[in-house]
Amino acid sequence: MKLKSCYISIRPFTAVLLQIMPLAALFVGTTLFSLHIGAAAAILFSSILMIIQFIKDKSILFFPLFSSLISILFVTIAFITEETFFIKIQTSLFNSIFALLLLMGWSRNYPIMKLFFGKQFSLNHDTWMQLSFRWSLFFTCLAIANEFAWRMLDDEGWVNVKVFIFAPATALFMASLIPLTVKGKIPKQD
Numbered sequence: 001m002k003l004k005s006c007y008i009s010i011r012p013f014t015a016v017l018l019q020i021m022p023l024a025a026l027f028v029g030t031t032l033f034s035l036h037i038g039a040a041a042a043i044l045f046s047s048i049l050m051i052i053q054f055i056k057d058k059s060i061l062f063f064p065l066f067s068s069l070i071s072i073l074f075v076t077i078a079f080i081t082e083e084t085f086f087i088k089i090q091t092s093l094f095n096s097i098f099a100l101l102l103l104m105g106w107s108r109n110y111p112i113m114k115l116f117f118g119k120q121f122s123l124n125h126d127t128w129m130q131l132s133f134r135w136s137l138f139f140t141c142l143a144i145a146n147e148f149a150w151r152m153l154d155d156e157g158w159v160n161v162k163v164f165i166f167a168p169a170t171a172l173f174m175a176s177l178i179p180l181t182v183k184g185k186i187p188k189q190d
Contacts, residue, residue: 020167026162074090111131123181146162149161
């Protein structure tokens with residue numbers, strides 16, 4: 001019984017794991033081959049992990065799905081044009097668009113975060129609103145940082161920043177939100 005409760009408390013972090021493995025594939029693929037191959041490997045890993053997750057839980061994690069669909073679009077354009085630029089700006093565009101959506105929802109008292117993570121977390125409205133606002137600010141910072149990174153670094157340098165700076169910064173930011181998330185959790189009704 002204890003193992004099952006541990007699994008249930010870890011389950012919301014499946015989305016995080018779905019982001020770590022594709023980053024590793026991006027890093028290895030870029031280091032061994034090219035940014036195009038690394039990006040394609042990241043999409044492949046992400047797709048495989050989402051399929052495994054769906055088979056296991058019979059549910060779709062919408063945030064990783066949305067992220068993967070955007071990635072597929074930009075990587076396809078990058079392959080067609082033979083430009084890595086599209087792979088690198090995808091991060092800025094995704095973060096900017098998501099930040100804007102979250103901020104628009106927040107300004108209308110509608111927590112967009114709940115659309116993506118409502119199946120994983122049962123939180124009160126105020127907590128969803130605070131998370132939406134904080135994540136909108138964080139995504140804005142990531143978009144700005146990515147703009148500087150891809151303009152100043154070569155492909156491998158940009159991948160290193162994405163993997164070794166942006167990903168840990170995101171993990172630390174997520175960890176900083178755990179107390180808020182725990183505090184705003186709605187108790188299950190028996």
